[in-house]
Amino acid sequence: MNAPAFAPLDAAIEAELLASVDALEPDLVALLATLVRFPSLMGEETSAQDYMEGLFRGLGLKVDRFEVRDDDLKAMPGYAPPTGHWARHDNVVGAHLPRATIGRSLILNGHIDVVPIGAAELWSAPPFEPVVRDGRLYGRGAGDMKAGIAAYVIAFEALQRIGMQPAAPVWLQSVVEEECTGNGALACLHRGYRADAALIPEPFDHAILHAQVGVIWLAVDVYGRPAHVLNVKSGINAIEAAFALYQGLTTLRDEWNRPERRHTAYADHEHSINFNLGRIHGGEWASSVPTKCTIEVRCGIPVGMAAADGRAAIEDRIARTLQTDPRLAGVQHRVRYAGFQSEGCVVPKDLPMMQLLAQTHERVMGSPPGWLASTATTDARVFNLYGATPATCYGPEATHIHGIDESVSLPSTLKVARVLALYIARWCGLEKRGR
Ligand SMILES: [Zn+2]
Incomplete structure (x- = not known):
């Protein structure tokens, strides 16, 4: 990779881009609520993925929808045998290709699958009927990780709204099976997707993931x-x-x-x-x-x-x-x-993609980020270990993920969208919008 050191973003463009993200706040909340309404439990992701496909098309992206097939993946390192049976389920990828590649390529990845709701009678409101209260959106999958998906979509759209687009390939990925096998992310590798970096906005409260068990x-x-x-x-x-x-x-x-x-x-x-x-x-x-x-x-x-x-x-x-x-x-x-x-993995803090993320976080939040060594696993391992694509997680503050009355902070989700927008601009570079 011979790309130059990260050029600081032109101050006027930075201000315009952040204002563009902020102006999309109602869209961000509406998108998140829409995504939570899809009960995308394991093997039941089709309606949510239909929606993601339409969303990516609406952004002008070239859509690649493909089935996650066990037989394709069995021989790959990192493969896990499935936990259930389902007719078919798909990943959806939206591709942005620039007129000229100046910067570094990027994967923005999120899982659309959610974990079981647990005992329904313990929920204050039905888990797939989102409720906004005191700046938080409640529902299964709100934090883990539909807020992250909404944030990367809005970050990308915010660039378009100011007449810009990334000057490098960007792939927006909505994958299945993160919560049980990781075979959804693995299927993206099988399909050939690689990039100079991958960001997964898992709800880790603005900490940057640098290790996972x-x-x-x-x-x-x-x-x-x-x-x-x-x-x-x-x-x-x-x-x-x-x-x-x-x-x-x-x-x-x-x-x-x-x-x-x-x-x-x-x-x-x-x-x-x-x-x-x-x-x-x-x-x-x-x-x-x-x-x-x-x-x-x-x-x-x-x-x-x-x-x-x-x-x-x-x-x-x-x-x-x-x-x-x-x-x-x-x-x-x-x-x-x-x-x-x-397997566990470590993402070195001194990688350029990590350093830029830390800088971008500080630019938006006003203080340096925390670093997270996670006691859980994420799809970041798949990209890091088997895809030659350095990957980390950075996302909003959420509570009770995998629990009862899961919720995500809406101001935090907006800040993640701000960080992602600036990150895309600096990692990929910018060009005027259009083909
Ligand atoms: Zn997750």
Whole structure:
């Protein structure tokens, strides 16, 4: 890459661009509300992606809509086996191609899929009927991460409104499967998308992501021994055994969190590696000792550990627990993998794309950004590890993502749009709008 150092943006253009973003604030809020109304749960993203396709066309982008096909991705590094079955689901990419490429190319990526709503009765309002209150928009996916998608769309549109466009290729990507496998982002790589940088506006409260842990999803089938409840002692309760087995597995988590095992990016984190017993399914009815119980578990793994090594350590700890815990004598088990098989990654803070983001944040917010070493995974790993595209996350402040009454700050989302608009202008350079 021989592009010159980042030229400061002409002061008049900068002011005009920021005013253009601010003038689009009502559109930003309306777009976010529209996106939240689509219940784009796993495998149900079609209506939301139809909308994104129309939105990208409306911006004059060349649209590439393509199916995320398991068979295309199986041989790729970073692939994860799917967690469910669906007829078909698509990624949607809008491409801007400049008249002349002067600056660096950019991917603006967001996931359209949202996590399950949890117990509906706990929500103050229905999760897919957005509510604005006290400067926040509530609804499933509002923060994670439809606000980020709305912010990059508005940032791009703000440039157009002042008669400008990026002087480098920019791809706006709306992907599926971020929350369970990452295969949506992987399908973008399979399709050939690469850039000089990728930004993902995940809701990390204006901190810049510089590290993330790995994540493995697995299911363990635990088999007990059936018995009538009048003779409980002759049986092994598969549900109780599964819970004991999970407790044994958590000793691995505790080892990985020991200070001497921590990656330097996590020096300040007491507990960056988390395991979650997310789902349990077992038993037949109230009067039989259950014969089978399946637990679904999410295990964080340390940065620098290969997914295969993480799996081996997990399987070894399960086997050792079965051998040593007297409550588990005679228990049979089977381990299966579906969902994330993700390695951690580090994004060096001194990369040009990171430095420019920090500068742009400071320009808009008036103080330097925080840096985030995340205890979760994001699609940034896919671009960084397998796509030769340095990628990070930078997005708005949100609360209760994956929880109840998820919400995102609207002023924060507008500020993210301001940062992204200035970032596009400086990373890509600008040219007059038109073909
Ligand atoms: Zn997310």
